[in-house]
Amino acid sequence: MGHLLNGAWTDNDILVENAGGMYVKKPSIFRNWVKADANADFPAARGRYHLYAAVSCPWAHRAVLYRALKKLDAVVELHQVEQALRGQGWTFPEGGHVVPGADKHVKYLHQIYAIADPACTTRVTVPTLWDAETRRVVNNESSEIIRMFNSEFAAFAPPTPDYYPAALSAEIDAMNDFTLKGVNNAINGCGRSSTQEAYNESFRLLFKTLDALEERLARQRYLCGPEQTEADWRLFPNLIRFDPISYQGYKCNLRRIEDYPNLSNYLRDLYQTDGIAEVCDIEGMKRGVFGPAGPIKSNGIVPIGPWIDHNRPHDRARFG
Numbered sequence: 001m002g003h004l005l006n007g008a009w010t011d012n013d014i015l016v017e018n019a020g021g022m023y024v025k026k027p028s029i030f031r032n033w034v035k036a037d038a039n040a041d042f043p044a045a046r047g048r049y050h051l052y053a054a055v056s057c058p059w060a061h062r063a064v065l066y067r068a069l070k071k072l073d074a075v076v077e078l079h080q081v082e083q084a085l086r087g088q089g090w091t092f093p094e095g096g097h098v099v100p101g102a103d104k105h106v107k108y109l110h111q112i113y114a115i116a117d118p119a120c121t122t123r124v125t126v127p128t129l130w131d132a133e134t135r136r137v138v139n140n141e142s143s144e145i146i147r148m149f150n151s152e153f154a155a156f157a158p159p160t161p162d163y164y165p166a167a168l169s170a171e172i173d174a175m176n177d178f179t180l181k182g183v184n185n186a187i188n189g190c191g192r193s194s195t196q197e198a199y200n201e202s203f204r205l206l207f208k209t210l211d212a213l214e215e216r217l218a219r220q221r222y223l224c225g226p227e228q229t230e231a232d233w234r235l236f237p238n239l240i241r242f243d244p245i246s247y248q249g250y251k252c253n254l255r256r257i258e259d260y261p262n263l264s265n266y267l268r269d270l271y272q273t274d275g276i277a278e279v280c281d282i283e284g285m286k287r288g289v290f291g292p293a294g295p296i297k298s299n300g301i302v303p304i305g306p307w308i309d310h311n312r313p314h315d316r317a318r319f320g
Protein backbone atom coordinates (compact mmCIF):
# COMPACT_ATOMS: atom_id res chain seq x y z
CA MET A 1 0.00 0.00 0.00
CA GLY A 2 1.11 3.59 -0.53
CA HIS A 3 1.31 6.24 2.15
CA LEU A 4 0.95 9.95 2.91
CA LEU A 5 4.04 12.00 2.19
CA ASN A 6 3.83 15.57 3.53
CA GLY A 7 0.05 15.32 3.40
CA ALA A 8 -0.17 14.01 -0.21
CA TRP A 9 -0.83 10.43 -1.27
CA THR A 10 1.98 8.50 -2.94
CA ASP A 11 1.71 4.93 -4.21
CA ASN A 12 5.20 4.08 -2.95
CA ASP A 13 5.22 1.66 -0.08
CA ILE A 14 6.52 2.87 3.26
CA LEU A 15 6.85 -0.65 4.65
CA VAL A 16 10.39 -1.49 5.59
CA GLU A 17 12.20 -4.78 5.70
CA ASN A 18 15.08 -5.59 7.96
CA ALA A 19 18.39 -6.74 6.51
CA GLY A 20 17.29 -10.39 6.46
CA GLY A 21 14.16 -9.77 4.40
CA MET A 22 11.88 -9.98 7.44
CA TYR A 23 8.67 -7.95 7.15
CA VAL A 24 8.63 -5.09 9.68
CA LYS A 25 6.10 -2.27 9.93
CA LYS A 26 6.64 1.35 10.89
CA PRO A 27 4.84 2.29 14.13
CA SER A 28 1.51 4.14 14.16
CA ILE A 29 1.91 7.92 14.64
CA PHE A 30 -1.37 9.09 16.21
CA ARG A 31 -1.15 8.16 19.87
CA ASN A 32 -3.59 10.37 21.81
CA TRP A 33 -5.93 8.97 24.45
CA VAL A 34 -9.63 9.36 25.07
CA LYS A 35 -10.11 9.67 28.84
CA ALA A 36 -13.15 9.36 31.10
CA ASP A 37 -12.11 12.76 32.55
CA ALA A 38 -14.33 15.59 31.22
CA ASN A 39 -11.32 17.97 31.25
CA ALA A 40 -9.09 15.73 29.14
CA ASP A 41 -8.04 16.79 25.63
CA PHE A 42 -10.20 13.95 24.30
CA PRO A 43 -12.97 13.41 26.86
CA ALA A 44 -15.14 10.32 26.47
CA ALA A 45 -18.55 11.18 25.03
CA ARG A 46 -21.39 9.57 23.14
CA GLY A 47 -21.34 10.08 19.35
CA ARG A 48 -18.14 12.12 19.26
CA TYR A 49 -15.67 9.39 18.25
CA HIS A 50 -15.74 7.34 15.07
CA LEU A 51 -13.97 4.06 14.39
CA TYR A 52 -12.67 3.26 10.90
CA ALA A 53 -12.03 -0.44 10.29
CA ALA A 54 -11.77 -3.02 7.52
CA VAL A 55 -13.23 -6.52 7.70
CA SER A 56 -10.04 -8.05 6.29
CA CYS A 57 -7.72 -6.56 8.91
CA PRO A 58 -6.98 -8.48 12.11
CA TRP A 59 -5.72 -5.36 13.93
CA ALA A 60 -8.88 -3.44 13.13
CA HIS A 61 -10.91 -6.49 14.15
CA ARG A 62 -9.60 -6.08 17.71
CA ALA A 63 -11.25 -2.67 17.99
CA VAL A 64 -14.48 -3.92 16.38
CA LEU A 65 -14.56 -6.84 18.84
CA TYR A 66 -14.11 -4.46 21.76
CA ARG A 67 -16.87 -2.20 20.50
CA ALA A 68 -19.14 -5.27 20.69
CA LEU A 69 -17.77 -6.63 23.99
CA LYS A 70 -18.01 -3.26 25.73
CA LYS A 71 -21.46 -2.54 24.21
CA LEU A 72 -20.35 0.69 22.57
CA ASP A 73 -22.44 0.37 19.40
CA ALA A 74 -24.51 3.43 20.30
CA VAL A 75 -21.47 5.37 21.55
CA VAL A 76 -18.79 4.97 18.88
CA GLU A 77 -19.93 4.81 15.26
CA LEU A 78 -18.25 2.24 13.01
CA HIS A 79 -17.31 2.90 9.36
CA GLN A 80 -15.87 0.18 7.14
CA VAL A 81 -13.30 0.81 4.44
CA GLU A 82 -11.89 -1.64 1.90
CA GLN A 83 -9.11 -2.00 -0.61
CA ALA A 84 -10.18 -1.12 -4.13
CA LEU A 85 -8.45 -1.75 -7.43
CA ARG A 86 -6.58 1.42 -8.42
CA GLY A 87 -7.68 2.98 -5.10
CA GLN A 88 -5.45 5.06 -2.88
CA GLY A 89 -5.13 2.81 0.13
CA TRP A 90 -8.19 2.28 2.30
CA THR A 91 -11.22 3.32 0.27
CA PHE A 92 -14.83 4.06 1.24
CA PRO A 93 -17.52 1.98 -0.42
CA GLU A 94 -19.38 3.36 -3.43
CA GLY A 95 -20.53 6.94 -2.85
CA GLY A 96 -17.72 7.90 -0.48
CA HIS A 97 -18.04 9.25 3.01
CA VAL A 98 -18.89 12.53 4.72
CA VAL A 99 -16.28 13.12 7.43
CA PRO A 100 -18.01 13.53 10.78
CA GLY A 101 -17.54 17.07 12.09
CA ALA A 102 -15.76 18.27 8.96
CA ASP A 103 -18.66 18.12 6.52
CA LYS A 104 -16.24 17.15 3.79
CA HIS A 105 -16.87 14.44 1.24
CA VAL A 106 -13.99 11.98 0.83
CA LYS A 107 -13.20 8.78 -1.07
CA TYR A 108 -10.16 7.62 0.89
CA LEU A 109 -9.17 7.27 4.52
CA HIS A 110 -5.94 9.17 3.85
CA GLN A 111 -8.03 12.31 3.18
CA ILE A 112 -9.21 12.15 6.79
CA TYR A 113 -5.63 11.95 8.04
CA ALA A 114 -4.81 15.00 5.92
CA ILE A 115 -7.70 16.97 7.45
CA ALA A 116 -6.26 16.18 10.88
CA ASP A 117 -2.68 16.96 9.91
CA PRO A 118 -2.25 18.50 6.44
CA ALA A 119 1.51 17.89 6.35
CA CYS A 120 1.78 14.43 7.84
CA THR A 121 3.98 11.64 6.56
CA THR A 122 2.58 8.32 7.67
CA ARG A 123 1.08 4.97 6.80
CA VAL A 124 -2.70 5.17 6.68
CA THR A 125 -3.92 2.24 8.71
CA VAL A 126 -6.97 0.67 10.25
CA PRO A 127 -8.12 0.82 12.93
CA THR A 128 -8.29 4.62 13.13
CA LEU A 129 -10.18 6.51 15.81
CA TRP A 130 -11.44 9.94 14.72
CA ASP A 131 -12.69 12.80 16.89
CA ALA A 132 -15.50 14.71 15.14
CA GLU A 133 -15.22 17.63 17.53
CA THR A 134 -11.54 18.57 17.17
CA ARG A 135 -11.35 17.00 13.67
CA ARG A 136 -8.28 15.08 14.67
CA VAL A 137 -7.19 11.48 14.47
CA VAL A 138 -7.05 10.40 18.09
CA ASN A 139 -5.19 7.17 17.63
CA ASN A 140 -4.37 4.52 15.02
CA GLU A 141 -2.86 1.81 17.19
CA SER A 142 -5.22 -1.07 17.94
CA SER A 143 -3.61 -2.07 21.24
CA GLU A 144 -4.30 1.43 22.60
CA ILE A 145 -7.78 1.86 21.11
CA ILE A 146 -8.93 -1.34 22.83
CA ARG A 147 -7.58 -0.11 26.18
CA MET A 148 -9.62 3.11 25.78
CA PHE A 149 -12.72 1.14 24.84
CA ASN A 150 -12.18 -1.13 27.84
CA SER A 151 -12.09 1.55 30.50
CA GLU A 152 -12.89 5.08 29.36
CA PHE A 153 -16.47 4.89 28.03
CA ALA A 154 -18.04 3.10 31.02
CA ALA A 155 -20.34 6.06 31.83
CA PHE A 156 -22.03 5.70 28.43
CA ALA A 157 -22.58 1.94 28.24
CA PRO A 158 -24.16 -0.87 30.23
CA PRO A 159 -21.86 -2.73 32.67
CA THR A 160 -19.42 -5.11 30.97
CA PRO A 161 -16.39 -7.12 32.15
CA ASP A 162 -13.02 -5.42 32.64
CA TYR A 163 -10.66 -7.17 30.22
CA TYR A 164 -7.55 -5.59 31.72
CA PRO A 165 -7.93 -5.89 35.50
CA ALA A 166 -5.07 -4.38 37.51
CA ALA A 167 -4.36 -7.65 39.30
CA LEU A 168 -3.63 -9.39 35.99
CA SER A 169 -2.04 -6.55 34.05
CA ALA A 170 1.54 -7.87 34.26
CA GLU A 171 0.46 -11.35 33.16
CA ILE A 172 -1.67 -9.95 30.32
CA ASP A 173 1.19 -7.71 29.13
CA ALA A 174 3.59 -10.66 29.11
CA MET A 175 1.10 -12.84 27.20
CA ASN A 176 0.44 -10.02 24.72
CA ASP A 177 4.14 -9.71 24.05
CA PHE A 178 4.42 -13.47 23.53
CA THR A 179 1.50 -13.66 21.08
CA LEU A 180 2.38 -10.39 19.29
CA LYS A 181 5.77 -11.77 18.30
CA GLY A 182 4.86 -15.44 18.00
CA VAL A 183 1.44 -15.22 16.31
CA ASN A 184 0.31 -11.72 15.17
CA ASN A 185 3.66 -10.73 13.64
CA ALA A 186 4.88 -14.24 12.80
CA ILE A 187 1.85 -14.80 10.53
CA ASN A 188 2.68 -11.59 8.66
CA GLY A 189 6.31 -12.75 8.59
CA CYS A 190 5.24 -16.01 6.93
CA GLY A 191 3.06 -14.21 4.40
CA ARG A 192 5.22 -11.26 3.52
CA SER A 193 8.90 -11.96 4.10
CA SER A 194 10.97 -11.74 0.95
CA THR A 195 13.60 -14.39 1.68
CA GLN A 196 13.28 -18.12 2.39
CA GLU A 197 15.31 -17.71 5.61
CA ALA A 198 13.01 -14.98 6.97
CA TYR A 199 9.93 -17.10 6.10
CA ASN A 200 11.46 -20.18 7.76
CA GLU A 201 12.22 -18.22 10.90
CA SER A 202 8.68 -16.82 11.15
CA PHE A 203 7.16 -20.24 10.42
CA ARG A 204 9.21 -21.97 13.15
CA LEU A 205 8.40 -19.25 15.69
CA LEU A 206 4.68 -19.34 14.80
CA PHE A 207 4.23 -23.08 15.32
CA LYS A 208 6.45 -23.14 18.41
CA THR A 209 4.18 -20.44 19.88
CA LEU A 210 0.96 -22.22 18.88
CA ASP A 211 2.30 -25.43 20.48
CA ALA A 212 2.99 -23.52 23.71
CA LEU A 213 -0.50 -21.99 23.68
CA GLU A 214 -2.03 -25.42 23.08
CA GLU A 215 -0.23 -26.71 26.17
CA ARG A 216 -1.26 -23.72 28.27
CA LEU A 217 -4.90 -24.13 27.24
CA ALA A 218 -4.83 -27.72 28.45
CA ARG A 219 -4.58 -26.32 31.98
CA GLN A 220 -6.93 -23.32 31.95
CA ARG A 221 -9.93 -22.00 30.09
CA TYR A 222 -8.39 -18.71 28.88
CA LEU A 223 -4.85 -17.44 28.34
CA CYS A 224 -4.60 -15.65 31.69
CA GLY A 225 -6.86 -17.83 33.85
CA PRO A 226 -10.55 -18.60 34.29
CA GLU A 227 -11.83 -15.32 32.83
CA GLN A 228 -11.52 -13.77 29.38
CA THR A 229 -8.95 -10.96 29.21
CA GLU A 230 -7.43 -8.64 26.66
CA ALA A 231 -4.85 -11.32 25.90
CA ASP A 232 -7.57 -13.57 24.45
CA TRP A 233 -9.16 -10.84 22.35
CA ARG A 234 -5.85 -9.67 20.89
CA LEU A 235 -5.17 -13.22 19.73
CA PHE A 236 -8.67 -14.07 18.50
CA PRO A 237 -8.55 -12.14 15.17
CA ASN A 238 -5.55 -14.19 14.07
CA LEU A 239 -7.07 -17.49 15.21
CA ILE A 240 -10.36 -16.94 13.39
CA ARG A 241 -8.45 -16.08 10.18
CA PHE A 242 -5.93 -18.88 10.52
CA ASP A 243 -7.59 -21.83 8.78
CA PRO A 244 -9.53 -19.90 6.11
CA ILE A 245 -6.77 -17.41 5.25
CA SER A 246 -3.33 -17.76 6.84
CA TYR A 247 -2.89 -21.51 6.35
CA GLN A 248 -3.09 -21.18 2.59
CA GLY A 249 -2.65 -17.49 1.81
CA TYR A 250 0.23 -16.83 4.18
CA LYS A 251 1.80 -20.31 3.88
CA CYS A 252 1.27 -21.14 7.58
CA ASN A 253 0.62 -24.73 6.63
CA LEU A 254 2.20 -27.02 9.21
CA ARG A 255 -1.07 -27.46 11.09
CA ARG A 256 -4.52 -25.85 11.12
CA ILE A 257 -6.14 -24.53 14.31
CA GLU A 258 -8.68 -27.35 13.79
CA ASP A 259 -5.79 -29.80 14.34
CA TYR A 260 -5.11 -28.43 17.84
CA PRO A 261 -7.77 -29.79 20.23
CA ASN A 262 -7.42 -27.10 22.90
CA LEU A 263 -6.90 -24.14 20.59
CA SER A 264 -9.86 -25.07 18.40
CA ASN A 265 -12.21 -25.57 21.35
CA TYR A 266 -10.91 -22.29 22.84
CA LEU A 267 -11.53 -20.50 19.54
CA ARG A 268 -15.14 -21.73 19.49
CA ASP A 269 -15.57 -20.70 23.13
CA LEU A 270 -14.53 -17.13 22.26
CA TYR A 271 -16.56 -17.11 19.04
CA GLN A 272 -19.68 -18.13 20.99
CA THR A 273 -19.32 -15.18 23.38
CA ASP A 274 -22.31 -12.82 23.18
CA GLY A 275 -22.12 -10.41 20.23
CA ILE A 276 -18.96 -11.89 18.69
CA ALA A 277 -20.30 -14.07 15.85
CA GLU A 278 -22.07 -10.98 14.50
CA VAL A 279 -18.75 -9.17 14.02
CA CYS A 280 -16.95 -12.13 12.40
CA ASP A 281 -17.66 -11.95 8.67
CA ILE A 282 -15.33 -14.76 7.61
CA GLU A 283 -16.34 -14.69 3.95
CA GLY A 284 -15.74 -10.91 3.96
CA MET A 285 -12.31 -11.46 5.49
CA LYS A 286 -11.47 -13.95 2.74
CA ARG A 287 -12.71 -11.61 0.01
CA GLY A 288 -10.63 -8.76 1.43
CA VAL A 289 -7.44 -10.80 1.41
CA PHE A 290 -7.77 -13.05 -1.67
CA GLY A 291 -10.01 -10.75 -3.76
CA PRO A 292 -8.74 -8.68 -6.71
CA ALA A 293 -7.56 -5.73 -4.56
CA GLY A 294 -6.27 -7.81 -1.65
CA PRO A 295 -2.66 -8.44 -0.67
CA ILE A 296 -2.54 -12.09 -1.87
CA LYS A 297 -1.96 -12.49 -5.56
CA SER A 298 -4.40 -15.23 -6.49
CA ASN A 299 -5.91 -13.74 -9.65
CA GLY A 300 -8.63 -12.44 -7.40
CA ILE A 301 -9.93 -15.99 -6.87
CA VAL A 302 -11.33 -16.45 -3.37
CA PRO A 303 -10.98 -20.05 -2.11
CA ILE A 304 -14.37 -21.63 -1.33
CA GLY A 305 -13.32 -23.62 1.74
CA PRO A 306 -12.75 -24.50 4.42
CA TRP A 307 -16.14 -24.82 6.06
CA ILE A 308 -15.70 -24.67 9.83
CA ASP A 309 -18.71 -24.68 12.12
CA HIS A 310 -17.70 -22.39 14.99
CA ASN A 311 -21.13 -22.87 16.54
CA ARG A 312 -20.64 -26.55 17.32
CA PRO A 313 -20.16 -27.29 21.02
CA HIS A 314 -16.81 -26.70 22.73
CA ASP A 315 -15.43 -28.46 25.77
CA ARG A 316 -14.06 -25.45 27.65
CA ALA A 317 -16.79 -25.37 30.33
CA ARG A 318 -14.90 -28.28 31.95
CA PHE A 319 -12.70 -25.59 33.55
CA GLY A 320 -15.77 -24.04 35.17
Ligand SMILES: N[C@@H](CCC(=O)N[C@@H](CS)C(=O)NCC(=O)O)C(=O)O
Residues within 6 Å of the ligand: 001, 002, 003, 025, 028, 056, 057, 058, 059, 060, 123, 124, 125, 126, 127, 140, 141, 142, 143
Ligand atom coordinates in the same frame (compact mmCIF):
# COMPACT_ATOMS: atom_id res chain seq x y z
N1 LIG B 1 0.13 -1.61 14.76
C1 LIG B 1 -1.06 -1.25 14.02
C2 LIG B 1 -1.09 -2.03 12.71
C3 LIG B 1 -2.31 -1.75 11.88
C4 LIG B 1 -2.12 -2.23 10.43
O1 LIG B 1 -1.00 -2.52 10.01
N2 LIG B 1 -3.23 -2.33 9.67
C5 LIG B 1 -3.10 -2.70 8.27
C6 LIG B 1 -4.26 -3.50 7.78
S1 LIG B 1 -4.29 -5.16 8.36
C7 LIG B 1 -3.06 -1.44 7.42
O2 LIG B 1 -3.91 -0.58 7.58
N3 LIG B 1 -2.10 -1.38 6.51
C8 LIG B 1 -1.93 -0.27 5.64
C9 LIG B 1 -0.48 0.13 5.54
O3 LIG B 1 0.34 -0.46 6.25
O4 LIG B 1 -0.20 1.03 4.78
C10 LIG B 1 -2.26 -1.57 14.88
O5 LIG B 1 -2.20 -2.55 15.63
O6 LIG B 1 -3.24 -0.83 14.82
